[in-house]
Amino acid sequence: MIVGPTKTLFMDEISTGLDTSTTFQILKCLQQIVHLTEATIFMSLLQPAPETFNLFDDIIFLSEGQIVYQGPRDHVLDFFECCGFKCPDRKGTADFLQEVTSRKNQEQYWADKSKPYQYISVTEFANRFKSFYVGLRLENEVSVPYDKTQSHNAALVYKKYSVPKIELLKACFEKEWLLIKRNSFIYVFKTVQIIIVAIIASTVFIRTQMHTRNEEDGAIYVGALLFSMIVNMFNGFAEMALTVQRLPVFYKQRDLFFHPPWAFTLPNFLLRIPISVFESIVWMVMTYYAIGFAPEASRFFKQLLVVFLVQQTAAGMFRLTAGVGRTMILTNTGGALTALLVFLLGGFILPKGQIPKWWKWGYWLSPMSYGFNALAVNEMFAPRWMNKLASDNVTALGVAVLKNFDVFPERNWFWIGAATLLGFVVVFNVLFTLALMYLNPLGKPQVIISKEVAREMEGDQEESGKVFVDEVMDLVELNNLKDAIVGLPGITGLSREQRKRLTVAVELVTNPSIIFMDEPTSGLDARAAAIVMRTVRNTVDTGRTVVCTIHQPSIDIFEAFDELLLMKSGGQVIYSGPLGRNSQKIIEYFEAIPGVTKIKEKYNPATWMLEASSIAVEVRLGIDFADYYKSSNLYQDNTTDLTTIIGAMYAAVLFVGIKNCNSVQPLVAIERTVFYREKAAGMYSALPYALAQVIAEIPYVLVQSIIFSLMVYTMVGFEWTTHKFFWFFFVTFISFLYFTYYGMMIVSITPNHQVASIFAAAFYSLFNLFSGFFIPRPKIPKWWIWYYWICPVAWTVYGLIVSQYGDIEDTIKVPGMVIDPTIKWYVQHHFGYEQNFIKPIAGVLVGFAVFFAFLYAYLFFNEKYAHK
Incomplete structure (x- = not known):
């Protein structure tokens, strides 16, 4: 400034x-x-x-x-x-x-x-x-x-920014590069994630089991292409957390005219291009020839180009979502919804011809539809696909595979798709810049209790048979505010000093024997600080012990304490003992050290003490105050079609589940901070709190599942029988529930919701790969089949398909098969699903929900990040 x-x-x-x-x-x-x-x-x-x-x-x-x-x-x-x-x-x-x-x-x-x-x-x-x-x-x-003749144009400002725009851009580039280096862990983690998933993908779609004989083999290759696109799409999820985290600082700098929004966007976009190029090359080198895609070098580089553009499109899309959402909760929810729409309308979950006409516009606006067309055309127009005939002995095999997936069977669609993806990259970043330019911050998320809940939280806190709350309210001088709403800091409700007094009152009402306070007077004026410390002094006078850190204490506040523990940098004690009347004891102690300046009249003893014991004084006097204390007498006294419908069901459940997972993370992270403080005050233990959070999610997920099931079941047109509807609802409900508990569990093992979001996204790709949708269970290599059985999404897809199609004897047309099989036979032989396995599926799904909830409660009980 x-x-x-x-x-x-x-x-x-x-x-x-x-x-x-x-x-x-x-x-x-x-x-x-x-x-x-x-x-x-x-x-x-x-x-x-x-x-x-x-x-x-x-x-x-x-x-x-x-x-x-x-x-x-x-x-x-x-x-x-x-x-x-x-x-x-x-x-x-x-x-x-x-x-x-x-x-x-x-x-x-x-x-x-x-x-x-x-x-x-x-x-x-x-x-x-x-x-x-x-x-x-x-x-x-x-x-x-005022005499206007004394004014001069030199005193007026004619430019919005104080330095040339090129200098602003240069400064923003330097700042962005510094932030990338500081957040290097995230980018290293993302690269390691890409490497691990690439190894898994190349061993699942291994080239020794990948053939080019018929349409079914082509479908497996298309599945591999889709998985490649999805992995690189999810790679951009981290942009939401990183962007939201930086927005408060940006808004302040924008409003103070430090730099224009475009100077923030350009470095943010350009400096991530080399990272994206590196990640794309790593992915392609490790998967392209290992899976067995077309061996021509030109097709390798074309696929590399599309993968890179998909990464950039996803990063721009999620960056825009963060710029519009502006808070972690809204951004996570909006990001999951955006991803769901992009995937559902991308032409691979629902083929272009089966998308309702009123949603056709969504297909043309979905970046994934262009990426899917470009990847599929690039692979299927290779000579090894075009030189073979399909099952009708007329159409080229590559064209037949493209038609089966409703992809445009024209070579120029590769360049159309690539060019459109590039356009999306530009549009998303321009829209992100406009969002930064015209939108204002929404404010920080708060834990708010509604009036309805507050009415239910009634009762009296008593001590020796008498009401204690009123006594505490009187101590902290809050009687005149007893019916006020807390509200949002700086916006509505109580002022900062009133909130501080309320926080102290909440701790005092538990009637603890010992109280630890960290800067209870920070943010308060002298009168409010005096009220708080007078309350603390009264508490001490009742026989309780108060251990307190404090900044900028006035003389009155400093001398309200009985004893002082003073430490230097590094945690070494340089004084621990009584203050004395008018701070006489500590003054005598430091003045007794040869060379220490005597305290001036009316000088604050706290300020003098810090100045007298500073590192500069140690250097000047050639003394270590910690060693001096240890040698003193005072020291001696002290001591952490079917596939389409299946795809629609799979995508909807998966992305709503991911939305639940993402949206619950910031809430749990915020409430965890509140919980650690209240647990330390002895209000309740970890286990009941964790169980209460687990149980509290059930009604919301239940209502969510009922609405979802009624709408989807009706619109898709499933068979209306009580038995089938119940199983559809049950699988959906348990799936949404275990996704919610999975998000809560991830928060419990990570220090904050930003890391939790990135860590959770690392497993979304594996959930996709081993769900049984992109590669059916019979096609999964035997050395990876174990992961299929421990993948919760695989059991969800199993339950949804078997409950709706496991007993249907109607025939369907399958490319490459002369005799039309029944749906039951196709489900059994293509997906490997058994109709009589529905009850074990239900048990396993419940087991996943219980397992994630148990892990959350157990890790929460251990309080791994309580010190944070």
Whole structure:
């Protein structure tokens, strides 16, 4: 902010989370900038130490929406002394100002004890300031009109951005490259994922078992092409988490005119091209000849081009989804829905001719339809397919395979598909740029309890037979807000300091014997901090122990503690012992060290202590304070068609399941953070909480499954029998449920939902490959059949197909077969599904749901990431 040409800076609570010494150093630097460059800085601070407060030239004192004082800092105490109030010697001026206008705290500062105290309101203070000499001088200054002849065009800004656009673009490229290096783990993980899946694919579709004899063999090759496209499509899933994570910083920089949105998009897009090229080459080198695609070099490079374009299209599509969604929950849900539509309308789950006419436009807008056509045409127009005849002894085998999948049997469709994919890449990134340009952040996700739920959460927290909640509310001065809605931070509901007091109250209401607090006063003004610490002090006086870390404590807050544990960088203790009255003990300890500067009068002991024990002082004195402490006397006292319908069922269940998996992850991650805090307070243990979360998902998934089953079952036109509908609903319900539990389990083994999203996506490709749809079970090599039996999606597809088609004796036409087989026979011999296996399927699906739920509860119970 300072590097730019800005002459006026507005800063709000910049010291939150910093200690007093660091805050003083920052403010000292800003003071020098103001004086040297004649800049203006308007700043609000929380709990400023006296030495920090003394750095300011002027202050504006606001209370209840009125200006009580505005003018030089040196005269503010004079004004209040004129009003009859005096700041005590061991009281910081800022803390005094916070309390002198408060009805509850004003009396203690009444100067003339011989006269009766009379409360002076904020309005009266404001009126008296107008007659005070500082107020009169201010009024005289603002009453003089500005002389426009003194203005100059050089003082005006005519450009939106302070530096040339090429420099902005260069800076954004450097920033993007730095972020790529910092996130190198993700890109290495994605590459390793590609390598592992490529090895699996090349051993499943192994060339020794891949033939080019008939249409059925062609279908296997098409399945391999589809899997290749899907793997590289899912490879772009990580873009959603990475983009959403960066949006808050981007929005701030955009609104401050650091750079235009296109300067963010271009590096984001261009620097990922080499990564995508490398991943595409790795995939092609490991799969193309191992699977046994057409051996011509030209077809290898053509397929490489399409795979690369599919990766870029997917990355752009998911990046756009993140730009529109803007939060992890909306983005994950929107990403799963987008992927579902792209796949269903891509021409391979539902062939082009079987897509309803009112959805035909979706086929032409789906990037996957062009990718599928390009890949299929490239392979099937190879000489080994075109030099053979299909089962009708008329059509070329390659053309017959293309027609079976409703692919355009024309050579030029490779270039049409590739060119269109390139167009999608451009369009998606342009739309992403427009989303960045015109959309604003939606805000952070919060755990919100509705009024309906709140009404059910009733009861009394009692201690020794009396209501304890009211007592705590009174302690933290929240009685006047007891019926208020918490709301969203910075938007609605309670203010920041009220939220902080509420958080402390929630912990106190559990009546713990020991309390650990991490910066309870950060983000609060002096009065609110004093209220919190007064509450803590009262809690200590009841016999409880409070261990607290605190930043920027005022003199009053610092001396409210009984003992101090002070550590240097590296965790070494340099003081542990009593503070003493007026911090006398610690002052005596450090002043006893030869060379340490004595504390100044009215200086904050906390600030002096940090300065006296700094690394610079250690170097200057040639002493290690940790070693000095260990050698002191004080130390001695202390001590982690059929296929189409099947494909439609498979795709719908899979992608709705993935949507459940993705959308539950950020919610569980947020609630996990809340849980660890509440568990530490002794509210409840991990197991009941985890079980409650597991059970709470069942009603939602049940309603979701009922709606899904009624709509899909009716529209697809399955046989309306109670038995078949029940099995369809049951398989759908359990599948959605285990996907939800799978997402929860993934969160429990990862530190955050961004990593969980990437980790979960790594298994989606394997779920696709071994589902039994792209390559039927009888065609899976025997060395991989074990994974088929442990793949949950394979059991879902098994259950859906067998429940609807396992007993149908109608005949169907199968390419390459002279006699039309029955559906039952085809299901049994092509897919390897047995109709009488439905009950074991149900048991296994329930087992998967229970297994994922159990793992989630078990891992949650171990609290692996509680320290996060």
